[in-house]
Amino acid sequence: MDILFSGFFQRALAGGLLIGITAPLMGVFLVLRRLSMIGDTLAHVTLAGVAVGFLTGFYPLGAGLIFAVAASFAIERLRKAYKTYAELSIAVIMSGGVALASLFFTLGKGYNADVISYLFGSIYTLDTTDLLVVGIVTIAVVSVIAVFFKEFFLLSFEEDAASVSGLPVKMLNMLITILTALVISTAIKIVGSLLVSALLTIPVAISLLLARSFKTSVILSVVIAEIAVVAGLVIAGIWNLAPGATIVLLLIALLVLILAGKKGFSV
Template identity: 65%
Template sequence: MDIIMSGFFQRALIGGLLIGITAPLIGIFLVLRRLSMIGDTLSHAAIAGVALGFVIGDFPIVFGLIFSLLASFAIEKLRKSYKSYAELSLAIIMSGGIALASIFFTLGRDLSMDPNSFLFGFIYTLTPTDLWAMLAVTVVVLLIVGRHLHGLFLITFDEEAASVSGLPVSYYNVMISVLTALVISISIKIVGGLLVSALLTIPAACSLLLAKSFKQSIVIVVLVGELAVIAGLLIAGVWNLAAGGTIVLVLIAVLLLILLGRNIISRVT
């Protein structure tokens, strides 16, 4: 248990708690709008950016953010071009992200780049600078979502009605995409590019089973996200497991327990 008192573990816990707020909070809007795969798409773009940053030798997380933002704008552009096939934009951008990442990993082979750290996270290497960046993103996400909650609620459940009522739908779509890009790019160190979408979607899946209102769903996704981060890090730290993968497995376990509980209740009643 000495690991819990170590500085690197405490930094990992703080970073995980911050991401446990922002990722599920953004994820509930994505899931309700049937855009769950946007997390995977932007994470692959972010991996490509981070890999390029390591090849260049500077600011890998900044490059990851830039690539995620560019991908989010490209998705919105393609969604307008393929209105009846919105998911096609995600497939195109994801393919491009994977292709670029593979090329940059090849270019960085002589730099001792470890692709696994990008794909599955390296939370124990968080620095105070990383934590300040995560805190800044958390504050930005909370402020924007809190200020625009009503508008986000409207476009989430009926985008056409929101547009007719005069709501700037395009503005809100870009806002959600940019916030998602911010959260994903800053989350890569926590759970990695391949697993970050789990933090976006699985808490939302739990919330859909438990919440009776939109406000309840927001509270539940954050609680589930924080529970999974704390439990996952403690389990990973004590038994020397991969932190990102453990967090995701805890999320899946929580979801399965909720499903089991609902089945038991339905049979009893």
């Protein structure tokens, strides 16, 4: 139990709680727009940036963030080029991200152990700089969503109607993608690039089963994510388990229980 009061665990808890706010907040809009896979795409690109950071001596999380934001611009450009097949933009950028990450892995053999930690998450290694970056991103995401909540809501349900009503659809689309890139690039050190999309989507999937309104769904998805983060970190800390995997498995278990419960009530 002493681990729960150690400095590294407290930093992990603080970082996890911050990501527990931003990931489901962005996840709600991504799920409703059927862009759930963008999380995996930007995570792979971020991993390539992290590898470059280790190779060049640049702050890895900062390099990953730059790569993710650049990828978000590329996704939006490709979405415009393939309006009828918008999902192609995600597939193309994901392929590029995987290819770059693989290339940089081979170039920096001495750093592979450090880069691989970003695959599965290394929340216990968060330092003050990491927490500062995550905190800034959290403030930015929450502030932008608070200002453009109604616009994002309309854009998520009916993009054509949003355009007809005079909303700057291109700017809003870009804003959502950039915010998603910021969230993912800061989350991969916490849950890992292989699991980061789960934190974007599973709390939202659970909230959509329980909530009766959009606002309730947003609030509930954040609450669910926070509960999973705290419980997952405590369980992982006590029993020496992988924290990122524990958090995600708790979310999946909760989703299965709610689905089973709703099926029972409907019989």
